[in-house]
Amino acid sequence: MEQRHAVRLRPGVTLGGAPLQLVGRARVYACGITPYDVTHLGHAATYVWIDVLARVLGSAGVEVTVCRNVTNVDDVLTAAAHRAGEPYDRFAAIQQFYFDGDMAALGVGRPALEPRAHAYVAQVIALASGLLERGAAYERNGQVYFRGAEVPGRAGLDRETALRLLDEYGDRPGDTARDDPFDVPVWQSSDGDEPGWDSPWGPGRPGWHAECTAMALDAFGPAVDVQAGGADLRFPHHAYQAALAEALTGVTPFARARLQSAVVSVGGAKMAKSTGNLVLVKDLLAHYPASAIRMLILDRRWDADWDYDPADLDRAAARVERLAAAAGRPSRGTPGSGDAVRTATQSALANDLDVPAALKIAEEAGGAAARDLGAFLGLR
Numbered sequence: 001m002e003q004r005h006a007v008r009l010r011p012g013v014t015l016g017g018a019p020l021q022l023v024g025r026a027r028v029y030a031c032g033i034t035p036y037d038v039t040h041l042g043h044a045a046t047y048v049w050i051d052v053l054a055r056v057l058g059s060a061g062v063e064v065t066v067c068r069n070v071t072n073v074d075d076v077l078t079a080a081a082h083r084a085g086e087p088y089d090r091f092a093a094i095q096q097f098y099f100d101g102d103m104a105a106l107g108v109g110r111p112a113l114e115p116r117a118h119a120y121v122a123q124v125i126a127l128a129s130g131l132l133e134r135g136a137a138y139e140r141n142g143q144v145y146f147r148g149a150e151v152p153g154r155a156g157l158d159r160e161t162a163l164r165l166l167d168e169y170g171d172r173p174g175d176t177a178r179d180d181p182f183d184v185p186v187w188q189s190s191d192g193d194e195p196g197w198d199s200p201w202g203p204g205r206p207g208w209h210a211e212c213t214a215m216a217l218d219a220f221g222p223a224v225d226v227q228a229g230g231a232d233l234r235f236p237h238h239a240y241q242a243a244l245a246e247a248l249t250g251v252t253p254f255a256r257a258r259l260q261s262a263v264v265s266v267g268g269a270k271m272a273k274s275t276g277n278l279v280l281v282k283d284l285l286a287h288y289p290a291s292a293i294r295m296l297i298l299d300r301r302w303d304a305d306w307d308y309d310p311a312d313l314d315r316a317a318a319r320v321e322r323l324a325a326a327a328g329r330p331s332r333g334t335p336g337s338g339d340a341v342r343t344a345t346q347s348a349l350a351n352d353l354d355v356p357a358a359l360k361i362a363e364e365a366g367g368a369a370a371r372d373l374g375a376f377l378g379l380r
């Protein structure tokens, strides 16, 4: 007699409103931190959401590989290290240590791959050479610029907004050496105490976007399933990272989906050191359990900007208590309805990571459903 095997159908995952069809595995490239400063709530939100994405993809039956880089070669970092009187690599390693501690305390899973930019200089040089060969880049005064005139349009931005963002994120669109203000350095010349490596174009260092392109290509080849990071990376960073990869490999799109987690503001203002309104993860952890911080981050839509109010953390802690109370009472419903509830919570999560909907279902059902969801989301 023919042997039949039961195949369990799992809910398909949608992300950003579109189905993310996956067979067997998922490659997630997450832009990590530039280790020059303490970890704040905005960082925590980004990496907790990426952590949940990985858990949801894993429960959908695919093998998930998260690659989260460390941008330890960066002009902002160099400047901060200089102010601290430390070599940039030592300074970065210390900041990285604190970041790792905060992430571990928040229950964020350690990524399988954690490339550090300084170890990928040869790959950036190969990327720059390849782009030059393909006519997608040109050399000028020891710098290699990528021809990016089409990038803002493809990102759906008007010229003025794109210029403002390029300037804000340090891409210096006013640099007159480039043919077009939207060209960005793949390789930039270094002098003085800037970190520098030998290259065919003289001593220099990688451009920010090119670092992530090189690390992603090295980790995953020409495409990824999800490109992830904070919403502030949408443009220019993610747009140029993808454009550089596509120009080199000819494989389009570089990323099949994106998880760009929402901006967290404080009192209506962008969180920034200069504004003095940074909400630090270590300060929150001193007064609240990690489960409350995760609940604060997760009990909302991942792509809707939000404003932090300290009272929200008390509400999140109370919500964790309610979930725990629901987990402690017997399940509502008829015997055997547990599977249906489990499927319903999984479907909610698979539907664009709808944590609030999953929480509602599990809390109403109580018992094992609430226990399982609490454990799955790291909320206990």
Ligand SMILES: [Zn+2]
Pocket (backbone or CB within 6 Å): 030, 031, 032, 212, 237, 241
């Ligand atoms: Zn990046």
